[in-house]
Amino acid sequence: MILNPVDTILTFVLLSVLFSFGSSRLPMLISVVAFQGIVVSIVPFFLGHGMTAGGMTFTIGTLLIRGIIIPMSIYIAIKKVAIHREVEPIIGYHASLLCGLGLIVAATYLSRHLNLPSISHYTLLFPTAIALLVTGMFLLMARRNAIAMVLGYIMMENGIYLVGTTFSVRARHIVEFGILLDVLAGVMIMAIILQNIKRTFDDVDTALLRTLKE
Amino acid sequence: MVEIIFIVPFITGLIAFFVPKEIGRPLLVFTGAIHLVLSLFLWIKRPVAYFSDYFAITPEGLLSLLVISLLFFLISIYTMGYLEESKIQSENIFTGFMLLFLSTMTMVTLSDHIMIMWIAIEATTLTSAPLIYTHRSGASLEATWKYVLICSVGIAMALLGSVFVTLAMDIGQVDAPLSFSALTQVAKSLDPLWLKAGFVFILVGYGTKMGLAPMHTWLPDAHSEAPSPASALLSGVLLNCAYLGICKTNKIMYAAGLNDFSSTILIVFGLMSILAAATFILKQNEYKRMLAYSSIENMGIIAVGTGIGGIAAYGAIICMIHHSLIKSSLFLSSGNILLGYGTRLITNTGDMVSRMPKTFIAFFSGFAGISGFPPFGIFIGELFIIVGAFRSGRYVTIGIFIAALCVIFAGFSNQIMKISFADFEGTIQIKEKASMVWPQYILLLTSLIFCFYMPDTVYQTIVDAVTAVGGGLR
Numbered sequence: 239m240i241l242n243p244v245d246t247i248l249t250f251v252l253l254s255v256l257f258s259f260g261s262s263r264l265p266m267l268i269s270v271v272a273f274q275g276i277v278v279s280i281v282p283f284f285l286g287h288g289m290t291a292g293g294m295t296f297t298i299g300t301l302l303i304r305g306i307i308i309p310m311s312i313y314i315a316i317k318k319v320a321i322h323r324e325v326e327p328i329i330g331y332h333a334s335l336l337c338g339l340g341l342i343v344a345a346t347y348l349s350r351h352l353n354l355p356s357i358s359h360y361t362l363l364f365p366t367a368i369a370l371l372v373t374g375m376f377l378l379m380a381r382r383n384a385i386a387m388v389l390g391y392i393m394m395e396n397g398i399y400l401v402g403t404t405f406s407v408r409a410r411h412i413v414e415f416g417i418l419l420d421v422l423a424g425v426m427i428m429a430i431i432l433q434n435i436k437r438t439f440d441d442v443d444t445a446l447l448r449t450l451k452e
Numbered sequence: 453m454v455e456i457i458f459i460v461p462f463i464t465g466l467i468a469f470f471v472p473k474e475i476g477r478p479l480l481v482f483t484g485a486i487h488l489v490l491s492l493f494l495w496i497k498r499p500v501a502y503f504s505d506y507f508a509i510t511p512e513g514l515l516s517l518l519v520i521s522l523l524f525f526l527i528s529i530y531t532m533g534y535l536e537e538s539k540i541q542s543e544n545i546f547t548g549f550m551l552l553f554l555s556t557m558t559m560v561t562l563s564d565h566i567m568i569m570w571i572a573i574e575a576t577t578l579t580s581a582p583l584i585y586t587h588r589s590g591a592s593l594e595a596t597w598k599y600v601l602i603c604s605v606g607i608a609m610a611l612l613g614s615v616f617v618t619l620a621m622d623i624g625q626v627d628a629p630l631s632f633s634a635l636t637q638v639a640k641s642l643d644p645l646w647l648k649a650g651f652v653f654i655l656v657g658y659g660t661k662m663g664l665a666p667m668h669t670w671l672p673d674a675h676s677e678a679p680s681p682a683s684a685l686l687s688g689v690l691l692n693c694a695y696l697g698i699c700k701t702n703k704i705m706y707a708a709g710l711n712d713f714s715s716t717i718l719i720v721f722g723l724m725s726i727l728a729a730a731t732f733i734l735k736q737n738e739y740k741r742m743l744a745y746s747s748i749e750n751m752g753i754i755a756v757g758t759g760i761g762g763i764a765a766y767g768a769i770i771c772m773i774h775h776s777l778i779k780s781s782l783f784l785s786s787g788n789i790l791l792g793y794g795t796r797l798i799t800n801t802g803d804m805v806s807r808m809p810k811t812f813i814a815f816f817s818g819f820a821g822i823s824g825f826p827p828f829g830i831f832i833g834e835l836f837i838i839v840g841a842f843r844s845g846r847y848v849t850i851g852i853f854i855a856a857l858c859v860i861f862a863g864f865s866n867q868i869m870k871i872s873f874a875d876f877e878g879t880i881q882i883k884e885k886a887s888m889v890w891p892q893y894i895l896l897l898t899s900l901i902f903c904f905y906m907p908d909t910v911y912q913t914i915v916d917a918v919t920a921v922g923g924g925l926r
Contacts, residue, residue: 420571447594
């Protein structure tokens with residue numbers, strides 16, 4: 239079987255997913271998220287859905303926001319508040335890596351059993367989307383650092399974006415537009431909260447946030 | 453031009469950020485009044501939307517819209533008094549986001565397109581997060597963080613579900629607009645597997661926002677930390693908005709003949725919520741959190757009713773309307789208690805019956821209403837749900853349902869008795885101003901009137917809303 243360009247770049251995304259399971263430093267994780275953001279926004283280019291001028295603008299806008307603006311602003315945020323740059327894992331890195339491997343195997347297995355005519359040429363599309371999604375959720379649950387959690391959220395949105403833009407041709411732009419807007423606004427609000435958490439507690443370790451219970 | 457109804461609060465909301473509080477407060481009431489007039493106009497005229505692909509007037513949307521308008525108008529009057537008593541920093545941000553929140557919630561009730569619905573519900577999260585953080589304390593920060601994070605993840609699940617629904621269209625080779633009304637008509641030809649997957653994800657996603665257990669963990673924190681007018685809006689209206697998303701998707705499931713599947717899931721989530729509320733309400737020591745758990749309970753009741761279908765679906769809509777009216781009045785009263793006693797803990801309050809008699813009347817009758825005493829509407833709604841369950845032979849479901857309601861009633865009344873009649877030594881810090889008790893009275897009175905007299909057009913709208921899920925009073 240000859241690999242097509244989509245599968246080739248998605249291989250790198252899968253590798254970056256594994257990488258994010260094992261990485262302990264925040265700046266590293268940010269570049270991983272930025273890379274994934276860039277890839278998921280250019281994948282539609284290669285799918286041959288028929289690009290219009292409007293679609294092109296959208297894609298470039300997405301690329302800018304996902305690949306550059308959001309990661310940059312988070313990077314600046316950690317520089318500014320100068321918090322320690324560990325992701326503070328609840329589940330250790332080695333165990334995380336094992337989870338990641340299991341996840342990719344499971345996602346690949348699952349995608350073989352689904353009947354998806356629109357993407358049947360692209361073997362890696364579905365596994366990658368699932369892997370991004372679950373990795374995002376994993377980071378949200380297994381890391382205590384609030385910034386790592388935000389990065390997990392963005393990764394999850396990247397996965398959904400991949401599903402939304404490639405699986406279904408229908409209403410693509412409205413999906414793109416909606417997700418873009420929400421990610422942008424969501425990350426902005428989260429950033430503001432982050433700054434306030436930092437100011438109030440002098441750290442962004444979410445273990446400090448435990449006064450409200452039950 | 454249906455869209456004007458959410459454009460107006462959007463614009464006034466933006467204006468409110470830049471005006472001093474002397475203008476901001478009246479602006480809130482003024483916008484509430486315009487919104488109420490506009491939504492009454494929609495009820496009478498039923499015009500067609502300008503962007504008819506994206507927005508439409510649906511019966512369940514109209515019902516929620518009316519509740520939103522009425523609630524917001526009364527809450528805005530209360531807020532005038534509340535803002536004078538409580539010291540809130542940067543009040544313009546508070547009023548601005550209240551109005552933006554109103555705008556986004558109105559958009560939810562009118563949206564017919566799956567994606568627009570999703571965008572609008574996500575927007576409600578973003579516009580309400582600053583409201584929760586109004587008090588700028590560590591605890592409110594934690595509540596906001598939890599709210600934004602849990603709800604964003606939930607809503608992301610709903611987005612995935614929406615994408616799966618479009619996938620069901622592709623595989624079933626259906627060519628129709630991506631709107632709830634169009635999909636309900638072509639539901640039979642959608643691919644059942646992906647439609648089911650879509651429904652599950654949408655239920656989990658919007659269920660997070662609606663406060664269904666086990667995704668409810670943000671709700672008690674957010675409701676207790678937000679200022680009381682905002683809690684009243686969150687509990688009375690926002691939860692309904694999330695329910696709308698589930699209700700509309702459920703209609704598609706019914707039309708596709710997959711109602712057994714969707715009913716079971718709805719009932720399971722509903723019962724889990726009621727049980728979770730029963731567990732936590734018993735040992736609750738803060739009254740606002742107690743009210744929040746009661747909201748989780750009521751959302752559970754609504755989900756169970758919707759799941760059972762038939763007459764129970766009618767009961768669910770009745771419960772939804774009355775829960776909004778009564779619970780928002782309770783939250784407003786809890787604002788008075790908070791200002792009066794200066795504490796959220798039940799043990800530090802007491803003797804409300806003689807210290808704050810006007811608030812006591814509102815709070816106690818609200819309690820009677822919410823726990824399902826006749827003649828309030830919740831009683832009627834729950835009765836319909838129970839009857840519906842017996843008719844469809846779901847005896848186990850209804851057994852758990854009734855038992856949990858009894859436990860909740862016991863826990864709830866125990867706490868209310870403490871607040872109302874226990875000994876209290878300290879002093880009350882505020883006077884009970886008319887503008888801070890009348891809105892509650894009007895809300896409760898409206899609920900009471902709706903039990904005995906329901907205008908034909910309202911009745912017809914409720915029936916229209918539930919016929920698609922086999923509902924009605926037959």
